[in-house]
Amino acid sequence: MTVEVLDRGARLRVARRLHLMGGAALMRGLSALVLAGMAAPAIAHAPDLNVPFSAPSNYTAHARLFQERVTRVGKTPVWQIEFQGMNLVVVEGSDGLVLLDTGMNRDVATAALAKIRTQISTKPIKAIIYTHHHPDHVNGAGVFVPPADVARGKVPIFAASNFLKELSDEGVATLPIVAARSAYMFGFSLAGKEAEDFHVGCCGALGKAGKNESAYIPPTQFVDVDGGRDIEIAGVKLHLFHTGGEAASHIAAWLPDYQVLISGDEVQGPTFPNLHSMRGTKMRDANRWIEALRRMERYGAAWMVPMHGPVVEGAPQIKALLTRYEDAIQYTHDQTIRLINKGLTQDDLPDALGPLPDWLRSEPYTTEYYGTAADAARSYYVGYISWFSGDATDLAPTPRVERARREVTLMGGRTPVLAAANRAFEQGDAQWAAELATLLIAIDHQDMEARRLKAAAFRKLGYATYNSNRRGFYLMGALELEGKLQQAGLTARYMNPDNIRKMPVALMLEQIRYKVDPKRAGAAAHTVALTIAGESDPWLLELRNSTLKFRRGEADGAPVVRLDRNALGELVSGNQTVDALVKAGAITGRGSAALKQIFSSLDLTVQPINLVIR
Template structure:
């Protein structure tokens, strides 16, 4: 890892110049809305700023961290436009979001509890938390990548004294909490028992499985949610709600040596007593809070941060249970919150004092519970999934609490998620049960509305009146009907941009602004695809690999194919039957067919090298490390139907580049990298 100093930020951002030649300034309607929000929101409550700055020890002399591959892994300096003046007003940023973005500019080493607990903030999307044990450091969550975690630990050792890492705790199964493990520990030390790695039960399964089956689609959608193509600017990316952004370096994974399996489980590590509270089904399928009873310190993982989180994550994920989330916070409140004197988490900043801790815990408990209960209350009165986001509102008492604001989530998409969890996506209107695809229905709308010019005129009129959602409704139809109508795409982009400026949630803001960018400019060429991490491959079960091969199977190419394969991996004793029938690839573990068409024998460790793209089946056959017995044509048939997915498909019509933005020249059996689940 190399680190470069950077003491300049984007001059265009400082001067409020738009990064896109087609970009527009905030309209008078957007400015009016932002001004009204500045008057109605509780900006007089500055406790979060006091808490975010408390305990500061030191910041490093650099703002950029360079990845081993040579790219910039992390660049805190790119957001310095937010600090050019504490009183700066950006009308292109929702005032509440601007406040959150400034709070997330914390950068450096902080003391949470004297001589006991510290945090490095602003080195990645998540915080690294450092616990002083009797002989060394216990690290809670180790960031997304090796380079940022290594830099964080170096800062700790520089200012607090050199100590060995004796344990790492993964609070949950999202990559920004474990991916940097190789920057802070050597796997050999884990294997020989010098370093413990502790995680909640189910961690390894969910760290990988949650983001494989739809990983390419999730990666592409992340371009919108995380604004990956947006420059850091008042008109672009300003924050990611629970941190500035996600680091882009080398992701690793070392399997835990111990799992916390009980609902409440006590463990003493290097002289530090801890009570772990398993909280499955909250922010992650496998997650746990931790209480330090001797210090009255409560670690809230990612269950209680400076925001209301995603019940549904826009990049794609299973819908979460808002009620269960609320119940787990309530459980923590009554188990630990009655006496805790400091509460800290894997994102955001700590809270000190028991009254303050109980206040924040109750606010977040009530917000998740209200979301669940009020949405279902409305659903039972007939409000549908296509209406609830226009109906649901927090009660006024919660609107005036910063900890109840949905930066990572949003009331709009979280409320729809609750209905989707209980009732599904259908609103019970048969017309929406089997709708036409947008590209099929849009031409009919255009014809009945009198053609493109009338729609453009009405769309421009609505835009000029500040009726952006109404303009979006008709212009979106036009763009689907005429995907190469650049004038229509530009006008829709103008509409999306103003909506994006007005949104409190960066996920929603980024989605509108990213769509505007792609409508104006198309999806850019030169975007590189991520290569699969060997650590990730090792963590994938063989069954998961075979299941994803089934998803990758092109059923049209497989038409008429029928074969049975026995797969043996002697080094771990696994066996599978893989069948192709009815254009569908299936597998079953623990069985073998009596008369297979083909038998493949390969050690699991060698299969991993194929999955990681480090070798091919042909290489291993020549090296006598893989054996094919039976009809070799079956193997070639299987290879021929496996598609390689690339995350460069068009989301908005007419934005796909003429030439593929991403080139994937891979062996058919190479496993694509799972999606990055940073931020939940």
């Protein structure tokens, strides 16, 4: 389809709004047939908003690809553990084991360790390799090895040299909003049939949240992002090399003696990859990802072991999969750039790009169960160009709520807009019904008629899609609109206060950097040196012009406070105040007044985040 034809979709959306505003004269040049199609008589009654549950047959069939099992990779000493939405890989050496990735939390790791001990080996774990920084790969390490052994260098933990930076950028800086969006994307509050038939397109069912207690241990050995690293553990040779596609910190592992490639998430399970994640990530570098796939293909592996989904066997099958995967990613990326260079914006790109062509489709690895081409296209526009479309109208837009109020007024008020939304829903146009209801909800968050209508529209859209990310956002959004979300604890999988208190000091301080409230801090300047028990050097913490800075080093004459990591965690999590900890003797030193001033300038409140009603 041509760009000109596809662009009618954007024009149609504008036409619908203007038609409701009564501006037929404004529509000269648009097809009279289009307007006639929107001029159906108003429905005098409210439509039936009971949407019967359904799920596409390919979506439910896809769930069967994910099994909880332990699989030996041929006759090699490599084992894959598929477990609750994530995989772990064990390599058995002469006198010990190498573990690649550690699971989402302590509970998952404990269950995985039991499988290792009963089905694989009782040998000690001699090394851990983190394929990348995402929480489902790193938060179980302390279950498998004693942290003290890691600290003494007895058990190395390998990761990419940019691992800690990427963990900070995506796992700390934006943690509150990513936690909320993840809860929607992964359907954390779904129940009944909606939960029973829900699975994450890359990974399968995620299992129950539990306490989600982290057992993360920071890495101690690093793989350069511009090269690789050869290691030998327990008599097993591994070549670790940076790939950097699905995550900038990604590494893969090649076992030359066994022709086994451990691909991590560069093959993101049996699905079209998440070239952009709606939960919130930085733009994923498609060219890096393409090069990663090419590099992995050159090994000619007999076995490929991903961190989501089953083992892939056979050099021809692996080559074909990697080639198709590469081409699907490059097609999406390159065609988006082509369209951007023709002047299309992020609003135009999804329709203009369209679905993958038939020649790139193969079930299930390029079917959009997890990522979608449309979502990637929007991400590429912002990542390469800007948020700005080029139309100066976008530079200082009318605030969203005020714009909704003005549009509804031009359309004749709430009654005709709600009637039009009901009519659209009954006629099968759930998207248009949701868009119109959104205007009314923006004006009045308590407009329950509009909220129930939008919730029903979301269910129609959600039940129809086999993309798990979109399905999650639709169905969780419906619960929010109906007032059925228990916001307290919704983000516990990511925002467990106990986990915050266990973070390395650098990550604790990085987190509060983003919580300075300029109304409280203003232009004030305060500096304090933190002497933390067990840390060799102090941390210098400085608040200046509503910006918080920290570094290791000398106190430079700053007043000093003494505390341990637990006390710092209590402060950072907002669980305790400086005054209370001073009174308890957990903070000592003349710098407590400066520390109080700094923490009094922080917004440490944890508030529920609504994504739909705002």
